[in-house]
Structures are given as structure tokens and as C-alpha cells.
Amino acid sequence: MKNVKHTAMEGRGALMQSNGSPGKPSPPRTLVETRNLYKWFPIKGGLLGRTVGNVRAVDGVTLSVIRGETFGLVGESGSGKTTVARVIMKLTPATKGQVFFDGVDITREKGQSLRHHRRKMQMVFQDPYASLDPRQSVGSALTETMRINRVVETRREANRVAARLIEIVGLNPDHLARYPHEFSGGQRQRIAVARALAVNPEFVLLDEPTSSLDVSVQAQILNLLKQLQSELELTYMFISHNLSVIKHMSDRVAVMYLGRIVEVASTERLFAHPKHPYTLALLSAIPDPDPSTRDANRAVIQGDVPSPINIPPGCRFRGRCPYATQKCADEFPPYVEVEPSHWIECHYDLDLDPGELERGKTDLVPPP
Amino acid sequence: MVKAIDGIDLTVYKHELLGLVGESGCGKSVTALSIAGLLPENAQVQSGEILLDGDDLLGRSKQELRIARLTDIALVFQDPMTYLNPVISVGNQLTDAFNENLKVYRNELIEYRLSQIEAELKRNVGDRAKLQKEREKLTSLKENPSLKLGKGEGKRLSRLRAIEYLKLVQLPEPEQIMKSYPFELSGGMRQRAMIAMALIRRPKVLLADEITTALDVTVQAQILKLVQELRDKIDSAIIIITHDLGVVAQVCDRVAVMYAGNIVELATVDEMFSHPMHPYTKGLFAAIPKLHGDSKEHLESIPGSVPDLIYPPSGCRFHPRCPMAFNRCRDVKPAPVEISPGHLVWCLLYGHQ
Numbered sequence: 001m002k003n004v005k006h007t008a009m010e011g012r013g014a015l016m017q018s019n020g021s022p023g024k025p026s027p028p029r030t031l032v033e034t035r036n037l038y039k040w041f042p043i044k045g046g047l048l049g050r051t052v053g054n055v056r057a058v059d060g061v062t063l064s065v066i067r068g069e070t071f072g073l074v075g076e077s078g079s080g081k082t083t084v085a086r087v088i089m090k091l092t093p094a095t096k097g098q099v100f101f102d103g104v105d106i107t108r109e110k111g112q113s114l115r116h117h118r119r120k121m122q123m124v125f126q127d128p129y130a131s132l133d134p135r136q137s138v139g140s141a142l143t144e145t146m147r148i149n150r151v152v153e154t155r156r157e158a159n160r161v162a163a164r165l166i167e168i169v170g171l172n173p174d175h176l177a178r179y180p181h182e183f184s185g186g187q188r189q190r191i192a193v194a195r196a197l198a199v200n201p202e203f204v205l206l207d208e209p210t211s212s213l214d215v216s217v218q219a220q221i222l223n224l225l226k227q228l229q230s231e232l233e234l235t236y237m238f239i240s241h242n243l244s245v246i247k248h249m250s251d252r253v254a255v256m257y258l259g260r261i262v263e264v265a266s267t268e269r270l271f272a273h274p275k276h277p278y279t280l281a282l283l284s285a286i287p288d289p290d291p292s293t294r295d296a297n298r299a300v301i302q303g304d305v306p307s308p309i310n311i312p313p314g315c316r317f318r319g320r321c322p323y324a325t326q327k328c329a330d331e332f333p334p335y336v337e338v339e340p341s342h343w344i345e346c347h348y349d350l351d352l353d354p355g356e357l358e359r360g361k362t363d364l365v366p367p368p
Numbered sequence: 369m370v371k372a373i374d375g376i377d378l379t380v381y382k383h384e385l386l387g388l389v390g391e392s393g394c395g396k397s398v399t400a401l402s403i404a405g406l407l408p409e410n411a412q413v414q415s416g417e418i419l420l421d422g423d424d425l426l427g428r429s430k431q432e433l434r435i436a437r438l439t440d441i442a443l444v445f446q447d448p449m450t451y452l453n454p455v456i457s458v459g460n461q462l463t464d465a466f467n468e469n470l471k472v473y474r475n476e477l478i479e480y481r482l483s484q485i486e487a488e489l490k491r492n493v494g495d496r497a498k499l500q501k502e503r504e505k506l507t508s509l510k511e512n513p514s515l516k517l518g519k520g521e522g523k524r525l526s527r528l529r530a531i532e533y534l535k536l537v538q539l540p541e542p543e544q545i546m547k548s549y550p551f552e553l554s555g556g557m558r559q560r561a562m563i564a565m566a567l568i569r570r571p572k573v574l575l576a577d578e579i580t581t582a583l584d585v586t587v588q589a590q591i592l593k594l595v596q597e598l599r600d601k602i603d604s605a606i607i608i609i610t611h612d613l614g615v616v617a618q619v620c621d622r623v624a625v626m627y628a629g630n631i632v633e634l635a636t637v638d639e640m641f642s643h644p645m646h647p648y649t650k651g652l653f654a655a656i657p658k659l660h661g662d663s664k665e666h667l668e669s670i671p672g673s674v675p676d677l678i679y680p681p682s683g684c685r686f687h688p689r690c691p692m693a694f695n696r697c698r699d700v701k702p703a704p705v706e707i708s709p710g711h712l713v714w715c716l717l718y719g720h721q
Contacts, residue, residue: 076584076585076586184674185673186673187673214391214392214673214674215611215613215652215655215656216652216655216670216673217669217673219654219655219656219657219669219670220669220671222657223666223667223669226665226666243659244657244659245657247657247658247659248657248658248667249657281586282585282586284589285586286585286614287588287589287612287614287615287617287618288614288617288618288659288660289613289616289617290617290641290660291618291641292638293617293618293660294618300586300589300590300593302590304554304555304556304557304587320586
């Protein structure tokens with residue numbers, strides 16, 4: 001089992017052409033799943049250091065990532081995207097709830113069995129300047145990962161695989177002897193991708209992988225990620241605050257707001273027919289790089305995201321939602337399937353009109 | 369030596385929103401800092417002119433420049449928390465410039481208050497008799513430059529003006545905001561306060577350097593809308609510096625695309641987005657994933673990355689990454705070619721260079 005995929009990597013030339021998956025016998029369709037996941041960070045205060053409150057970063061997230069797809073997770077800063085990622089990767093323990101990988105509950109797993117699962121899931125972080133050790137050469141970073149996870153038997157084999165990996169991500173083997181500071185941001189992110197792939201993962205969690213890159217370089221990395229996915233049959237969870245990037249990369253998209261997922265649908269559906277008022281607000285807030293849409297009816301919602309410490313009862317978007325009613329304040333909204341595979345967390349199944357979102361804006365007082 | 373900007377010719381008009389767009393390290397911010405005379409100690413303008421209303425700013429003395437910065441040029445930066453003083457209330461930060469320079473602002477403050485009084489009288493709000501008395505007093509102050517504007521009176525005038533500007537940037541309960549400290553405001557509110565701080569001096573030029581980059585999209589949309597609404601209400605030229613082509617498309621009138629310290633293309637926004645001419649501009653547009661319409665499997669990308677400006681490429685600085693480059697691009701620095709009225713491109717593919 002151990003080396004199956006690296007043997008496959010040997011024939012990468014052939015893989016470059018093959019696009020379709022041979023359709024391996026797939027046990028559970030869902031690869032990664034969270035059930036009612038909570039992550040609260042306690043706030044200590046007072047003389048005795050008692051817990052005086054909680055930052056409810058992730059507040060009941062249920063999601064499932066299907067094998068072979070790219071699952072996009074989008075939201076504004078502070079919505080809990082990265083915390084979800086860290087809990088899934090077990091970089092931080094969950095407060096409550098479960099994480100399943102390949103049908104196995106890994107929430108309380110430790111030691112050997114955790115390592116076994118962790119090898120199959122890897123993460124690429126946002127900042128390639130912070131996620132690579134400045135004192136470790138690229139080659140050493142790659143081979144160390146392989147040896148720790150015992151995906152290779154010998155040092156020589158590790159070196160061989162490292163050389164292959166670095167070529168796959170579009171660099172050349174000479175680069176293995178260099179140190180991170182010698183690379184540009186885009187090249188570093190390629191190295192981070194190579195390191196994630198070094199252990200033959202099935203699942204790669206990409207947390208804002210292009211956010212610190214320039215657009216021209218971002219396009220290179222996005223293309224690389226798509227190419228690698230089809231060649232290596234990877235499953236991605238792609239986290240970003242950038243909706244156009246999410247749209248380009250994802251098969252399905254989940255929208256997060258204040259620690260909860262408020263809408264999940266296929267990419268086409270979500271972008272064409274958003275059902276949650278927040279999703280609509282988010283979609284129409286993006287400055288479209290097309291001046292002809294300038295005077296189009298753009299919805300600008302008022303206010304800021306509330307603090308995750310004092311989350312309002314009822315629906316947490318209601319303070320900014322132009323459709324909010326008394327019911328939204330009193331009752332927690334249900335999670336409903338409004339169309340097949342299209343879920344929203346809202347009391348209502350609304351026909352959304354961008355013009356309505358403008359309601360309640362403050363009057364402009366011109367100076368004398 | 370890093371040659372951050374290299375031969376930039378740019379004009380911006382009153383009431384105009386000019387976008388300066390480019391990737392990181394292309395020299396957008398250095399351009400802004402040079403205009404404002406805020407370059408760090410180790411940077412110097414080697415040559416060139418910066419004309420404000422026809423006067424060269426670079427020829428001015430330090431003291432003159434200080435006055436220019438006070439009255440004519442204002443900047444808003446990316447991260448309001450870095451530029452706001454955390455231990456001084458928003459109100460004091462807004463009125464600081466006036467209170468410290470009462471002599472410079474004497475007449476302006478008085479005139480502003482007079483116009484406020486006129487407006488209030490017209491709208492019939494407040495105590496009529498009291499307002500008229502105040503008007504009388506201020507008019508006599510205005511007509512006798514020898515009379516000193518007292519410190520207390522100056523403070524009162526600048527406070528009233530500050531409140532007006534907080535309303536202008538659509539901050540709710542401005543009196544309350546005046547008393548609050550930056551940490552008590554949200555990111556969007558801080559940025560509004562920064563904009564008010566920049567506008568309160570009625571600058572001729574407002575430089576907005578990545579003002580929405582640190583904000584969330586929904587808040588960014590609010591601020592962009594504000595900037596658009598402000599443009600006709602204030603008498604400034606506005607230069608918007610951003611890496612986001614979406615911001616440019618939605619807000620600006622004209623746009624200059626910068627690459628590695630040069631402007632490579634300059635046109636109106638509509639013209640630039642419908643007929644990009646420079647290979648870099650074309651590449652940049654093709655590299656953005658589209659929000660509308662069908663997404664393509666493959667994005668066009670520009671090979672390589674932005675060059676090191678210590679040793680910038682010879683000739684056209686884009687030639688090592690340019691798909692259209694030919695031999696002469698390595699040696700000849702392109703001169704601007706006017707493709708259509710107002711649309712300039714710095715590229716050897718065009719004209720007969």
C-alpha cells in the first residue's frame with residue numbers, strides 16, 4: 001500500500017496525458033466530513049483567570065467533501081474558514097463535534113492511527129513566507145516530510161521522488177539545494193504544494209493558497225493546482241475570501257458567516273441563484289472587473305460582521321439582513337434543502353432582489 | 369539602488385478619479401509617496417517634476433512642503449489602524465491640524481463656519497437669533513485680519529467642521545464618534561474616519577493607497593460607494609492606487625497600468641477594459657478568474673514573475689515575460705504611442721518606433 005502512488009508517479013509522463021480517472025473501487029463517496037463541529041476559544045479574564053467568554057470561531061459546522069471534487073469554502077475574515085480547516089487537519093482540537101476521514105472518526109484519534117490518516121491529508125497555507133523553514137533547503141524540506149511519514153524506504157529514493165515532485169510543480173531539480181529566501185512568492189507556493197504532495201495525500205486542504213500572490217502569478221498556481229488534481233486524483237478543499245477564485249476552482253461551494261455555513265450548493269447554482277441573503281450580498285459586493293456593469297443594481301449591505309464573542313440569538317445575519325423579521329430574532333433558522341443539493345440556513349425561501357438589500361441605508365448629509 | 373519608478377508622466381484633473389493599477393512592487397505606492405513628499409530618508413527623487421496647479425512641488429523648501437501637505441495633498445492608507453493614533457480620540461485627530469496651525473487655517477475655519485451658519489439659517493434649524501449673532505461676530509473677525517482668533521473659538525469651529533465631515537463620510541452619530549478612540553471603531557468605520565481626516569483639509573489631491581484592501585468585501589463595497597459619491601462633493605483630484613482591477617473598473621474614470629516602475633498603458637476605464645493594447649495589460653486581464661459567465665478550465669497566465677528592480681531589464685522592462693517580444697524590445701525603451709485620443713501605450717508593437 002505504502003508506495004502504490006509513488007510508483008504511479010514514476011509514469012508521470014503518461015499521467016500528463018491521461019485526464020480521466022480510471023474509476024477505482026471507491027468505498028465511501030464522502031472523503032472528509034464534519035458533523036456539528038464546534039471550536040470555541042475561551043477568553044480568560046479577572047483575577048483568577050476564569051473563562052469570561054468564548055470566541056465562537058466555529059459554531060456548528062456540518063459539511064462533507066466528496067471524493068475527487070473541489071469543495072470551496074468562502075467567507076469574510078473572521079467567519080471561521082481557517083479554523084474549520086485547522087480543526088479538520090487536527091492542528092487544533094475540536095471543542096465539540098466530529099471529523100470523519102474516509103469514514104473513520106478521527107476526532108479523538110492519537111498516535112499511530114492518527115499519523116496513518118494524517119499522511120493522507122495535507123495542507124497548503126496562505127503565506128509561503130511563513131510556512132517554509134528559512135534554514136532548511138527545499139530538498140531537505142521535501143525529503144524530511146517523506147521520511148517522517150515513511151512513504152519512502154531509503155534516502156536515495158527520497159531524493160529521487162523529491163526531484164520528481166519539484167518538476168511536477170514546475171520548478172527544476174537544481175532548485176532543491178536552494179533555500180526559501182531565494183524564491184519568489186509564486187515559486188515558494190509551488191514548493192509548499194510539492195511538500196504537501198510529498199506524502200501521497202488523497203486530500204489537500206488549500207487555505208487561501210493564492211491570496212498573497214499577484215494576479216499574474218495566481219493564475220499560474222491555480223492552473224497548476226487544477227492540473228495536479230486531475231493527474232493525481234486529489235480531493236481539494238479550497239478556502240478563499242475571493243469569490244472569483246472560488247468560482248474558478250470549485251465544484252461545490254459553501255458560504256460561511258460568523259462560524260456557520262449559511263449556504264451550500266453546486267458552483268453554478270450558487271453563483272446563478274443564490275438563496276441566502278448573505279450570499280447575494282457577498283456576490284454583489286465584489287467589484288467586477290468590467291466597467292459595463294458599473295451602473296448595474298449593486299447591493300451594498302450596511303454594517304459590519306458582528307463580533308464572534310457576542311453572537312446575537314436567532315439568525316446571526318439578521319442585523320444586516322434587509323429581509324429580517326421578528327421570527328429571525330426569536331428562532332434559530334433551520335437548515336433546509338431548498339432545491340436538490342442546495343441548502344440554506346434561513347427561515348425563508350426568498351426570491352432575492354438585489355435592490356432590496358439597499359433598504360435602510362443612512363441618508364447622506366451633504367456639507368454646506 | 370532600487371529604481372522604483374522610472375520616468376512616469378501622469379496628469380490628474382479636478383473631480384477626476386484616476387486609477388493607478390499594478391502588481392506588488394510596480395511602483396504604485398512610491399509614486400504616491402513622491403507626490404506627497406513622504407518618501408523615506410533613503411529614497412530620493414533623482415529627476416523630474418511634480419506639478420500641483422502648475423507649481424513644482426520638488427522645488428519647494430521643507431517648510432513650504434509641510435504647508436502643501438497640510439492644505440493641498442492628503443493621503444489615505446491601506447491599514448487605518450497603523451495611521452490612527454490609538455491613544456488620541458478621533459475628534460482630536462480630526463481637528464489636530466487646525467488647532468496646531470490656527471494661523472494657517474484662520475480664515476478657512478471662519479469661512480467654513482459662516483457657510484454652515486448660512487445653510488442652517490436657510491433650513492431654518494436652530495436658534496435664529498443666536499446664529500445671526502455668531503455670524504456677525506465671525507464676519508467682523510474675517511474682515512479684520514489683525515484680530516486674533518482665540519484658541520477656544522478655533523477649537524469650537526474646527527469641532528463643528530469635523531462633525532460635518534464625519535457626516536459626509538456617512539458615519540452614524542458623529543458626536544459620539546468624535547469622543548471615541550480608534551479601537552472602538554470597526555475596520556470600515558476607521559477607514560471612513562481616515563477619509564474624513566484626509567478630506568477635512570479640503571485637499572487639492574487625495575491619494576488613496578489600497579484603501580479597501582484590508583477590508584472585507586461587503587465593507588469594501590460600502591467604502592467604494594462612498595468614494596464615488598464623494599467625488600462630486602469635494603473639489604479634489606482623486607488618485608486611487610490598487611492592485612484590484614475590479615476596484616478600478618467600478619470606480620475610476622481613467623486608469624494607468626504600471627509595470628516595474630513604468631506606466632505601460634493609460635486610457636479611460638472603458639477604453640482600457642474594452643481595448644487593452646499592451647501585452648502586459650492583456651495578460652493581466654486574462655489572468656483574472658471571471659465572476660460572470662462560464663469559467664474556463666485554464667487561466668491565461670504571464671510566465672515568470674515581476675523583475676528585481678535593482679537590476680531592471682533593459683529596454684522595455686516587460687520584454688523577458690512578453691509573448692510578443694522581438695529583438696529591439698531588449699534595447700529600446702518604448703516611447704508613448706497614442707492609439708486613440710487619450711489612449712497611450714508604451715510598447716514597440718505600435719507606431720513606428
